[in-house]
Amino acid sequence: MRSDLHFLKGPAGASACEGQDGDCIRCGAICVERFPVLKRLVNGHRLVYLDSAATAQKPEGVIAAQARYYRRHNANVHRGMHTLASEATDLYETCRRRTARFLGVTRPEQVIMTNGATGALNLAAFGLRHTLNPGDEILLTEMEHHANLVPWIKLARQEGLLLRHIPVTDDGRLDLGALPEMLTDRTRIVSLTHASNVLGTINPVAEIAAAAHKRGAVVIVDAAQSVGHMPVDFDALGVDLLAFSAHKVYGPMGLGFLVGTPEILSRLEPVEFGGEMIETVTLDDATWADVPHRFEAGTPNVAAAAAFPAALDLIEEATLERIRTHEIQLTGYALETLSAFDELTIYGPDDPSQRGGLVSFHDAKIHPHDLAQLLDARGVAVRAGHHCAQPLHRRLGVVATARASFGLYNSHDDIDAMADAIRYAREVFA
Amino acid sequence: MIGEMDELYREVILDHHRAPRGSAVIDTPDLEAEGKNPSCGDELTLKLRLDGDCVVEVSAVTCGCAIATASGSILAELVTGRTLAEVRQLADAFREHMHGDGDELPDELDPGDLDILTSVRRFPARIKCALLPWMTALEAIASHTQDRPVGVSTTEV
Numbered sequence: 001m002r003s004d005l006h007f008l009k010g011p012a013g014a015s016a017c018e019g020q021d022g023d024c025i026r027c028g029a030i031c032v033e034r035f036p037v038l039k040r041l042v043n044g045h046r047l048v049y050l051d052s053a054a055t056a057q058k059p060e061g062v063i064a065a066q067a068r069y070y071r072r073h074n075a076n077v078h079r080g081m082h083t084l085a086s087e088a089t090d091l092y093e094t095c096r097r098r099t100a101r102f103l104g105v106t107r108p109e110q111v112i113m114t115n116g117a118t119g120a121l122n123l124a125a126f127g128l129r130h131t132l133n134p135g136d137e138i139l140l141t142e143m144e145h146h147a148n149l150v151p152w153i154k155l156a157r158q159e160g161l162l163l164r165h166i167p168v169t170d171d172g173r174l175d176l177g178a179l180p181e182m183l184t185d186r187t188r189i190v191s192l193t194h195a196s197n198v199l200g201t202i203n204p205v206a207e208i209a210a211a212a213h214k215r216g217a218v219v220i221v222d223a224a225q226s227v228g229h230m231p232v233d234f235d236a237l238g239v240d241l242l243a244f245s246a247h248k249v250y251g252p253m254g255l256g257f258l259v260g261t262p263e264i265l266s267r268l269e270p271v272e273f274g275g276e277m278i279e280t281v282t283l284d285d286a287t288w289a290d291v292p293h294r295f296e297a298g299t300p301n302v303a304a305a306a307a308f309p310a311a312l313d314l315i316e317e318a319t320l321e322r323i324r325t326h327e328i329q330l331t332g333y334a335l336e337t338l339s340a341f342d343e344l345t346i347y348g349p350d351d352p353s354q355r356g357g358l359v360s361f362h363d364a365k366i367h368p369h370d371l372a373q374l375l376d377a378r379g380v381a382v383r384a385g386h387h388c389a390q391p392l393h394r395r396l397g398v399v400a401t402a403r404a405s406f407g408l409y410n411s412h413d414d415i416d417a418m419a420d421a422i423r424y425a426r427e428v429f430a
Numbered sequence: 431m432i433g434e435m436d437e438l439y440r441e442v443i444l445d446h447h448r449a450p451r452g453s454a455v456i457d458t459p460d461l462e463a464e465g466k467n468p469s470c471g472d473e474l475t476l477k478l479r480l481d482g483d484c485v486v487e488v489s490a491v492t493c494g495c496a497i498a499t500a501s502g503s504i505l506a507e508l509v510t511g512r513t514l515a516e517v518r519q520l521a522d523a524f525r526e527h528m529h530g531d532g533d534e535l536p537d538e539l540d541p542g543d544l545d546i547l548t549s550v551r552r553f554p555a556r557i558k559c560a561l562l563p564w565m566t567a568l569e570a571i572a573s574h575t576q577d578r579p580v581g582v583s584t585t586e587v
């Protein structure tokens with residue numbers, strides 16, 4: 001059951017495998033040793049990082065690649081004839097190719113680099129604006145992150161669109177029974193999360209996409225919580241556009257992706273204008289560069305792009321299958337551990353294999369902010385709040401929850417440490 | 431308990447949290463205001479009964495974290511018997527203190543348990559919890575003295 005003992009080496013030998021030089025020879029997998037921040041102490045305790053859904057920690061390879069970029073290659077991309085400029089351009093385009101391959105995308109041009117999932121979702125929404133008319137419907141869900149709600153709210157206000165939301169059932173799933181009624185001939189766009197950042201629920205995106213396409217709607221998936229945690233194949237999902245952030249995939253901050261079918265990308269309009277995104281400019285007129293460059297105005301985050309492939313290396317070494325199995329086991333153990341506490345509500349589906357690697361909960365005895373603060377005193381980092389999903393929390397009937405979320409470096413010991421810290425918090429509040 | 435947590439969740443604060451003062455019902459308040467920090471869910475309803483300019487009864491009902499609840503309770507305890515001007519002076523001093531770096535609240539304000547709450551300053555994310563009842567009180571007083579409708583207070587930025 002406690003497969004992480006050999007999957008990953010625990011920090012400070014807590015769940016040590018017998019690896020040398022930071023690598024576990026017994027399992028041949030990735031060691032916690034590769035994530036420098038996990039060696040630090042927080043409030044005198046070893047850091048137990050359970051907030052990977054907010055941002056994942058970075059492996060040494062990513063940190064080194066980003067530093068190497070600034071030390072050796074720094075130059076602007078697509079703009080110079082000199083050696084550094086061509087190296088920088090090469091690193092930047094390598095990131096696009098690697099990301100395309102990682103998601104099973106046929107052509108690298110289908111990958112647009114943005115500043116994050118939020119940037120990607122804004123580009124998707126506002127880039128499709130010209131295809132929308134007053135009275136058109138956008139179908140979202142009740143479990144969306146604000147990044148997949150607020151752009152649509154703004155667009156709906158501007159264009160007179162109607163927003164509809166697939167409801168969430170009491171056990172934290174999308175109510176697909178409501179889908180036939182909600183998906184109408186007026187539905188132009190369906191945009192939904194692949195895995196909920198609060199409930200953990202993995203949504204049947206392929207099924208919903210197929211139904212939406214029958215109605216002629218464009219389908220967008222927010223894959224911020226799934227990419228890097230489970231196998232994600234763009235073509236298999238059958239969506240038109242897919243958004244995610246590098247920083248949640250063990251990569252650097254300030255980089256995200258919008259992946260699209262060639263067909264939709266040819267219809268998407270740029271939403272930012274300036275250098276890099278043009279073909280020809282006169283004083284009064286401009287034509288756009290080809291896809292994807294027309295969507296990448298201005299100087300991009302080349303350093304982040306140079307570093308992201310190192311994160312993909314790590315994931316490919318661990319393999320997504322193994323990461324997924326590991327996260328299911330951790331989630332199952334967390335569900336089991338937390339359900340042993342009285343007066344503690346756990347949200348989302350019971351079956352760990354139907355969830356991403358996170359568990360949100362509410363302790364009737366302690367406000368989530370107090371709980372997170374007391375857990376932090378024990379070195380345990382969880383997130384407390386509404387996790388940028390206020391409408392979902394309203395649906396759950398709480399203002400805030402605490403959330404433990406997992407990465408490939410977490411172990412069963414981390415969950416035990418969290419449980420100990422919850423007991424400590426309850427003692428303080430007793 | 432250990433280290434800094436000792437400071438934040440001192441027994442006095444936990445005591446206010448467990449048994450908040452000012453939880454009695456006031457049916458006919460002279461002043462009433464609401465405070466809300468939507469992101470953390472702290473909510474507070476503050477009601478004051480006045481005799482002339484003097485606060486004679488306070489109800490501060492908080493739904494939120496221990497820091498916000500304790501702060502509301504301390505407010506209820508401290509402002510009873512003070513004039514509105516004195517309450518404003520204390521709330522202003524507390525707000526400045528929480529955003530500044532002075533060591534203690536001036537003794538002449540008779541800050542009572544509020545002095546203990548100043549330890550929250552070391553936890554910047556929680557300052558807004560501690561301030562909510564006091565900002566709500568300031569809004570209640572301002573609307574009263576300016577004779578305008580009372581707004582909902584927040585200490586979120």
Ligand SMILES: Cc1ncc(COP(=O)(O)O)c(C=O)c1O
Pocket residue numbers: 053054115116117118119145147148193195196197222224225245247256388
């Ligand atoms: C489901 C989901 N969508 C979108 C986002 C936004 O990601 P970012 O803040 O990196 O743009 C997040 C993360 O906060 C998320 O969890």
